[in-house]
Amino acid sequence: MKKCSDFVLKMDESVTLAAANRAKALKAQGRDIIDLTLGQPDFPTPKKIGQAAIEAINNGQASFYTQAGGLPELKKAVQHYWTRFYAYEIQTNEILITAGAKFALYAYFMATVDPLDEVIIPAPYWVSYVDQVKMAGGNPVIVEAKQENNFKVTVEQLEKARTSKTKILLLNSPSNPTGMIYSKEELTAIGEWAVAHDLLILADDIYHRLVYNGAEFTAISSLSDEIRNRTTVINGVSKTFAMTGWRIGLAVGDPEIIAAMTKIASQTTSNPTAVAQYAAIEAFEENDKSFEKMHAAFEERLNKIYLQLSEVPGFELVKPNGAFYLFPKVTKAMAMKGYTDVTDFTTAILEEAGVALVTGAGFGSPENVRLSYATSLETLEAAVTRLKDWMND
Template identity: 60%
Template sequence: MKLAKRMETLEPSVTLEATAKAKALKAQGLDVISLTVGEPDYTTPKNIEDAAIEAIKSGSVSFYTASGGTPTLKEAIIHFTKENYGFTVKPQNIIVTSGAKFALYTLFQTILDPADEVIIPVPYWVSYGEQVKLAEGQPVFVNATQENDYKISVAQLAAAKTSKTKAIIINSPSNPTGMIYTEEELRGIGEWAVANDVLIIADDIYDHLVYNGNKAVHIAELSEAIRKNTVIINGVSKTYAMTGWRIGYAIGEADIVAGMTKIASQATSNPAAVSQAAAVEALSGQQNTAEEMRQAFEERLNTIFPKVAALPGFHLTKPQGAFYLFPNIKEAMDLGGYTNVTTWVNDLLEQEQVALVTGEGFGAPENVRISYSASLEDLEEAVVRIRRFIEKNQK
């Protein structure tokens, strides 16, 4: 059977691919240290688990929910948004989805016509461009340099804009770089987008994972005009160690959210009812455990960053949020005679059983992504192995 043409250009997720490869080698009995996956290494906090168990026992999660999410969860999101963004939204401005990734997918399906363009800063999260293509849109990649902390400017946006530009994506803190846009930078981008009728897609999934006194400013909170021109993407996966529960959400103008909800109703019917009950507790319950996890990630960052920065041929900027390091390793590759970063990553896994993610999937063919959402013990041992790999392969 001949597959659809979209399958000819659709790329698999390099992060999920790398994680699967590491798990397969572990299953063979190898001592693999996987620094690939973008999820906390903690289990979901007990108060959230207990809320889910109680919901199951009550029988209330045995049935379909509204396609766009339960009223109770929408109320929790309204309260959470007021506390964290400073403005109030209504239920019709919210859709709950099966993960933040599906919120993005339904958004692109809702807003894009064939050949519509979405500006995506590089480096980028691996699924942005592929999801745009699945909606028959055209990703337009704009390079953000390490010298500018991997952030794009208004001048770059203006140069990239065409008559087909429909949206821009701002992911702050960023996956994979961990960098945060300042309020001044976001205001400039927001005002440019409003003036040019370009929708802002604000991927705020890491907004609570910030370190060393940094603060993640939300672009949607800067003015009423910018807020109305923004769709917020968020969820419970990263902050609350709930990646497996698959609950994300989007906040935007009612007509966009209605379109997204229509698509979700035909695609998934609704997010899992028990996961929605758990998410209510995550957003409205005690926040102590989430803060303890954040502090642990901060300690890991501060401990491991100087050790990774000291590796031969590694050059990186210290992240301000998320839980990734994104070093440029061109000089390390040169030391071993490598011309392809994915080959370097594969050889590291084969020789030293350390799994990283190739930068090629993020639009950065000289970089690798290292997740520090692993134990300090594993992180420190991984650095030892990476150094050994570089030194023994020097030409």
């Protein structure tokens, strides 16, 4: 008897988690591995946030189920946060709190996608988008964003990809894995195109405050009422507040879609973890300067490591202005070392140089590798030195 479904047998494991697990396994064997795989801040969760969780436990608030869509107090905190950083007001029926932003994405696709609906996804893309669309029975339509165009797609490319079955456009800005940001003008053109063709927009804004060197984040949902009414925004506390392990995400959008996503949550997760929700209330209130310190460190790392990585033979980079990743093109480097497959090349770097990167193949970009600079500058510089030495060997 076949125990697993055809679908899951065809599904790939997340390449970022697979790379991280391989690095951990080698470390457990005693190997000296520098791990640049995971996209999580190396800073601890701020103490005030942790204290809020402790207080919720001590006074018994964390002991019970909450509403499937999240605590009312947390939704109010999100409302205030939205006014500050998105510059428009939202109502509580436009908010869903989820067990991580990844689940918010999943709930969105399950709530909106019918079999054979098409979802346009620019590549490079975050590793889980494609499989999540497939889980919902939809068809992911990949539009390649060239490195020469700063990894951004144009309206012309989107129009070529659009068919009568197209329902959703997915945008991730700042981007994982590229760190690139769409300008207000670019987003306006894309948003107006979506309105003209009656498409929904899914905006993954999880890195919205991690922008550097004077760059500005523009929320596509803030551009006009027409664009906002068809846009669902995904966000959360993981990146901005160094809370990856707390698993609190959120979705903001049309009340009908949010209600449908809440129904999905009620039949799957029941509710996000109560204690994490109380911690998230404190996070959104931002009663200390932890974010500013973390942001300054990321900006310094980007500016220094970008220059150093650019000197690695065969590595070609576009300097990003958001998130915390570098995504160099390595076709020349592969040729220099005798490789034609980027995953094999990444494996060789791990085994021979002791540096764990993530293959670009999982992001829809078989010419690139991703590294996270969400680790110490000393560690990053040591990793670049190993890459230089390996390429020059």
